[in-house]
Structures are given as structure tokens and as C-alpha cells.
Amino acid sequence: MKGNYFSTKGVRKVNYCIAFCFASFPDCQENTGNPRAFSWEAWLEGWKRYDGYPLHRSLLDELKNALAQERIAGYDLRLWIGTDSVYVSSQQTVHFVTSVVIVRRGAGAYSYWRRWHVPRPMSMQERLFQEVIFSVEVGRRLRKVCEQWQIPIEIHVDVNPNPFYPSFRVYAQAKGYVQSLGFTCRFKPDAYASTFCAHRHL
Numbered sequence: 401m402k403g404n405y406f407s408t409k410g411v412r413k414v415n416y417c418i419a420f421c422f423a424s425f426p427d428c429q430e431n432t433g434n435p436r437a438f439s440w441e442a443w444l445e446g447w448k449r450y451d452g453y454p455l456h457r458s459l460l461d462e463l464k465n466a467l468a469q470e471r472i473a474g475y476d477l478r479l480w481i482g483t484d485s486v487y488v489s490s491q492q493t494v495h496f497v498t499s500v501v502i503v504r505r506g507a508g509a510y511s512y513w514r515r516w517h518v519p520r521p522m523s524m525q526e527r528l529f530q531e532v533i534f535s536v537e538v539g540r541r542l543r544k545v546c547e548q549w550q551i552p553i554e555i556h557v558d559v560n561p562n563p564f565y566p567s568f569r570v571y572a573q574a575k576g577y578v579q580s581l582g583f584t585c586r587f588k589p590d591a592y593a594s595t596f597c598a599h600r601h602l
Contacts, residue, residue: 443538443541444458444459444460444538444541445458445459446514447459447462447500447512447513447514448513448514449510449512450510450511450512450513450597455512459500459512459514459538459542460541460542460545462512463500463502463542463545466502467502467546467549467551470504471549471551475504475505475507476504476505476506477502477503477504477505477549477551478502478503478505478551478552478554479500479501479502479503479542479546479551479552479553479554480499480500480501480503480553480554480556480586480592480593480597481498481499481500481501481538481539481542481553481554481555481556481593482498482501482535482555482556482557482558482591482592482593482594482595482597482598483497483499483531483532483535483558483594484496484531484558484594484595484598484599484602485497485527485530485531486602487522489521491519492520492521493517493518493519493520494517494518494520494522494527495515495516495517495602496515496516496517496518496530496531496534497513497514497598497599497601498513498514498534498535498538499511499512499513499593499594499597499598499601500512500513500538500542500593501592501593501597511593511597513597513598513601515601515602524566524567524569525569525570528558528559528567528570528574529570529573529574531557531558531594532555532557532570532574532577532578533577535555535557535594536555536577536578536581536583539553539555539581539583540581552584553583553584554583554584554585554586554593555578555583555584555585556586556590556591556592556593556594556595557574557575557578557585557586557587557588557594558588558591558594558595558598558599559571559574559587559588559591560587560588561587561588567588571587575587
């Protein structure tokens with residue numbers, strides 16, 4: 401972490417937004433359509449490969465095996481995590497997708513993804529910040545295995561740092577939140593995990 405990157409006023413904004421977003425989590429439903437509340441304990445279950453083929457084990461177990469094999473093969477690795485979302489007014493539902501991308505520098509990449517739904521309208525600011533929270537929560541659960549293999553994690557945020565764009569409203573809060581938890585943060589146009597990988601599965 402490099403110095404003080406947001407003010408005390410910014411901290412209050414971040415804390416308010418985090419509390420507001422977490423209050424909505426009980427509304428979350430899994431992509432199976434089951435009406436039971438979304439379970440954070442089962443967060444790493446129900447993931448799929450990029451082609452849609454479901455994993456038959458948790459994402460954590462999958463990555464433990466994959467990262468070990470890639471490291472043994474000598475690849476320089478990065479882990480990108482990003483979330484994108486869309487509001488479908490006819491369904492009164494926000495659809496979210498989180499993508500986890502294993503990048504082999506100079507030798508391509510592959511990814512995993514998960515979809516779920518929030519069955520109520522959300523403001524743009526709430527929706528964008530909830531994308532960030534979902535990505536960070538995945539990162540926190542995968543951090544230990546990445547540290548074991550010295551693989552850096554990047555959180556890719558679907559927000560534009562240009563004040564001309566509406567998403568800029570959450571730029572400072574999103575950046576402060578991600579960096580305060582020790583992750584590297586990437587924004588548009590470099591937020592490939594959210595803007596391209598996650599967006600593809602919406």
C-alpha cells in the first residue's frame with residue numbers, strides 16, 4: 401500500500417457503501433434458480449470453465465492443482481479477478497458474473513466463471529460497488545494459494561477513471577476499498593477480467 405490514497409471523508413464513503421451493499425446479500429440467489437439465500441460458505445462452489453463446462457470440485461481445489469502444474473511447467477503467472485453485471489428490467493433482476501483468469505505471461509490465459517442473480521433493482525453506484533465486493537471476496541479466498549506460489553492477484557474493476565463517464569462516481573471508493581485490502585487494482589481500459597471475460601457470460 402502506497403501512502404494515503406484517500407481522505408477521511410473517502411473512508412466514510414467507502415464504509416457506507418460497503419454496509420449498503422452487504423445489506424443486499426441475503427437477496428442473492430444462485431444461478432440454479434434455487435430461492436435459498438446465497439451462501440458465502442459455498443462461495444467457491446458452482447464454478448464453470450470458460451466453455452461452460454462445470455467444475456466437479458471447488459474453485460479453490462481446481463486452482464491449487466492448476467497453479468501447481470503451471471508453476472512446475474515454468475510459466476510466469478498472474479491471477480486476474482473481475483465482475484460485470486447487467487440489470488434486466490423485465491425481470492426486475494440484476495445478473496452478476498465473476499471471472500477468474502489465470503494468465504501465463506507470453507503464453508495465453510484461461511478462465512473460470514460463476515453467475516448469480518439479485519432479484520431487485522439496484523442503483524448504478526450500488527451495482528458497480530457490489531461488483532467490486534464480489535471480486536474482492538473471491539480474491540480473499542484465493543489469496544493464500546496464490547501467495548504459496550508467489551502469484552500476484554489483480555482485481556479488475558469495471559469502472560472508468562475518466563470523469564467524463566458516469567461510472568467515475570465510484571472510482572475513488574472502489575480504488576480505496578481494493579487497495580486497502582492489499583490487492584492491485586486495474587480499471588478500464590485495462591480491466592480485462594471484468595470488461596471482457598465476465599461480460600461474455602452475462
